[in-house]
Amino acid sequence: MIHYYVSFHNPLTFYLQVQLQLAVPAEATEPLELQLPAWRPGRYELQNFGQKIQRVEAFDADSDAALPLQKLTKDRWQIDGAAGRTVRVQYNFYAHQMDAGGSWLDETQLYLNGIQCFMYAEGRRSEPCQLHLALPKGWQIACGMQEVEKHVLAAASFDQLVDSPLIASPTLQHAEYEAGGLPFHVWVQGSEARPNWPVIVRDFKAFSEEQLRLFGGFPAPDYHFLNQILPYKHYHGVEHLNSTVVTLGPAELLMTEALYKEFLGVSCHELFHVWNIKAIRPAEMQPYDYTRENYFRTCFVAEGITTYYGEYLLARAQVRSARQYFDELNTVLRKHYDDHGRYNLSVADASMDLWLDGYKPGVPDRKVSVYHKGALVALLLDLHIRQRHNHQRSLDDVMRRLWQEFGQTGIGYTEEDYRRIVEDVAGEDLSWYFDGHIYGTQELETPLDEALRTVGCALMVQASGSASEGLFGFRTVVKNERTEVTDIYPDSPAARSLTVDDQIVAVNGRRVDMNLQTLLSTGQPVYDISVFRQDRLLTVSLQAEPGRRFWDKITVDKRPDATPAEQAGFRQWLNQAF
Template identity: 25%
Template sequence: MKKLQLTALVLLTLFFMDPKSGNAAGLAKISYKVSFPEAQAHYVDVEMTVSNLAQPSLEVKMPVWAPGSYLVREFAKNIESLTASANGKAVSAPKINKNTWKLNTTGLSSVTIKYKVYAFELSVRTSFIDVSHAFLSTTGIFLFPKGMLAQPSTITIKPYKDWNKVSTSLEMVKGDVFSRTAPNFDILYDSPLEIGTQDVFDFDVANTHYEVAMYGGGNYDKERLKKDMAKIIEAEAAVFGENPNKHYTFIVHNKQRNGGGLEHLSSTVLGASRDGYTNERVYHGFLGLVAHEHFHLWNVKRLRPIALGPFDYDNENYTTNLWIAEGFTAYYQNLILRYADLADTQTFLSDMVSDINTVENQPGTKVQPLAESSFDAWIKSYRPNENSYNTGISYYDKGAVIGMLLDLEIINNSNGKYSLNDVMKYMYDTYYKGKKRGYTDAEFKAGFEKFAGKNLNDFYAQYINGLAAIKYDKYLGYAGYKLVDELASTNNADLGVAVNTRNIITTVFRDGAGWVDGLNVGDQITNIDDTPVTDLSAIKGKKVDDKIVVTVSRDGQAFKIPVTLKRNDNVKYTITELPNATPQQLAVRKKWLKL
């Protein structure tokens, strides 16, 4: 067992390590001490020591982003009171750019840097500290020495008051729960820490030990979660033929309302609603989140776009393949629940048609190609504005739909011999395990073609790099299904805007009535045809092409805007069975849904 663990550790180190990053560092040793003397004010004190130095200067840097969350978040903004010292004397440590401090280390073999970090944003990607617990998202807590990303480090934790647990994927040092070690900074930055009095339970799946750390309480059933999470894990490992971890940690933050997750190499952080576990719809959503983030331990953390590792922590890391990394994972979160018998066929189809409806009802799907959506995640997906709905599409939603289409294409063209699972395993074995690097766009396309048995140039031109309308019935037809639009025969008049509870416009939909006639986001609708209104219910009695006058309050002034109502073109699809499905179609359906 120890030999297997060591082999895996070496493989991961080689996979993520920048071969140039360790040259300048030699045998430098890096350690951290963290403490919480002002937990009530949301601060962590960090003491960083770099020893065995033999260089005239040392630059220490804070990452600007957290891998898996594609936005420059400028974590250095939360650092205060940075000082440096050696041999009892102060060392000059001026800040030379937004996230870098430069120390004069001439003649010094060791230097200690002390700083405070303010942490008061409880999300899966940012740190949070109060008297109840500390969640340390490590990219926003620990500085790294420039040129030393390949170096190991140790963390010693001085807990606040009655905190008695640490939940993380980082290994303990000599069995001490408050002392942890990382073989390099890519591993450190991929291993968040939950410190406090969290409720912890564990279970084993095959040769992998799982720990679940629950913060915030909740009405969860531990035994049910163990059983259902184990089913998900087994179904996902079956896709790739192995579970590469010996242990894995789920950190779950239970709040009144919460959601989202962030994947890591050997752990994940999930947001959940503390009282939602007994609501079957909410619980289904939570299991989908578990399936999504856990699937990432293969897809993106190991099988990854070539741009996503070794990481550049100072800048954006661009890729056109988040539709595979995230979109396919969104597809598999639904498929895995079906595989694990945690969702029946109808539930799976409902989940998939929900993604289809999201894509088809978003005007931006006709504006932004899928590959561009991935590439522009840094400036668009994580920085939405009032017009984003009209200009972009999510690589999660459309990527999930594309995953479904390719799955059906492969199953059908191979006469049921192969599926998307075979592509994922082949790419994992070839690039992560074999070549020990990420894949290019062309290489993944070749993987699809290998198992589909056909050239996919047209598919890519239309659906990945282009804006062609998706031929859903062609692909669903392979499995004996078709789409039915429940709204196809309706002719409802629509103002083409969305409003909040104060009747203030939050979105103006591209090419809708409000778009054409000049309603603006921020306008408060006060009257329709001189009748005071508090919502849009007055539109229900109108017909398409009716002309109305909308009175709005805009910047404190009243404006009367003539508007010609248009048809509401939204779709509401369901997936239904074709009558008299052929044996070939039923065979595809059986393979697809594991019936």
């Protein structure tokens, strides 16, 4: 048994005191090496948690004698002379990151993601662990691990330990419901939060049961929604073995339509991840290597399909209306079509590039989102299979097969496995889909529109209402009363005259002051644009090109001419009246 101890002296410093204690066999011939993870599952980028560690020391736990400790890399340490001893390693950890993948300490709570702060002994990740928490009187714990003694949590392995975040507090709110015969727990931390528990339990139970019906089984004996409801605007969620952390705010708006919609969406999404990435895991991550990038090309499955189902299943469970679902789908469409990186990078290659720049804007027009395009190609695939088999087969069957062949067996799936199952369910070769839309950059509008028409819907195209966007192909933002260019549509009139970061000061001699769109809407053949570029004043010309539009708004809606068969398809797909 390996023991971890967490305590804190002064929460105002945000520093936790962490200890790791383990017995080293007398016959050990190699020095003891300890490794701190460099990234966390659920966010595929190196985060180098060693930056948060202070003052690492090693001792013989029986005699308190110091042991020689050497740092080998940014997050790896070696202890000599450990054979035959019980070793205690202690250090401080800075818990001051309030998001769904972080850790936080203050006088009101301890919120801990162990992946950030717990080291493991090389070669001993599979050993059982216990986590001992020194907490003030009256504090309770919300966590997916079992509490075997007062404030002592047990994990079967290091992997389970660091995939089981916790919140400890005297003010936790809690509700419980049952779905599929299993207990589900909803925890809320945040003194400003006023959850409407009957509504939350009703809706969470509905989407939980819908997911359980889809898969026909669950990877864990229970599940915990750990919610940090914050007094300021925030939105984030991270999946775990049998829990999720959601950070959301502002707290006083939790039960309003806008924020409650986000609460439902992220919760349904993260629950789906219990199957799709925690149990159904790419072969490249069996097991996780916490020390470096774990490259995989199937994040369009792990995140894209989950993004699709996270919103879609809320409608299918009748937690949301079809109109509310389309609102969310239209947001995905807008984000996808806003970025011209979709012409330059496939969604499979974008899966690899998560480790490079997947969580920041990056340079213009370079990449595509595995979340947004991944959700759209999942929708396309689902509707195609449904149309081909008259809704007797769907993407549901693909996910069930993945669960049965890989999730239940613990075997990692490959790209080839995924394609094999998809084509088997579809009953046809899908080279057009994989070559064009997964490994290629072919446009999605035509096949997606054709697929939506089979369920009485279509892609609707509307011109942008902004002159700078629609006529000339550039976007601006006002910063400190300065109008700055932020985005330029490739091969547009703006692309031949303007550059990102230009400050626009005048149009045809008229000062720009919150009136740019008006000044560009006078119908003149040519506009003279005065800009500061690198603090030099320039005048450039902009000329609209007849017949060309930029940044059209693309949305999904029902077709008024939908046939009875298409309306029936809509009902079978969305489980709602047309």
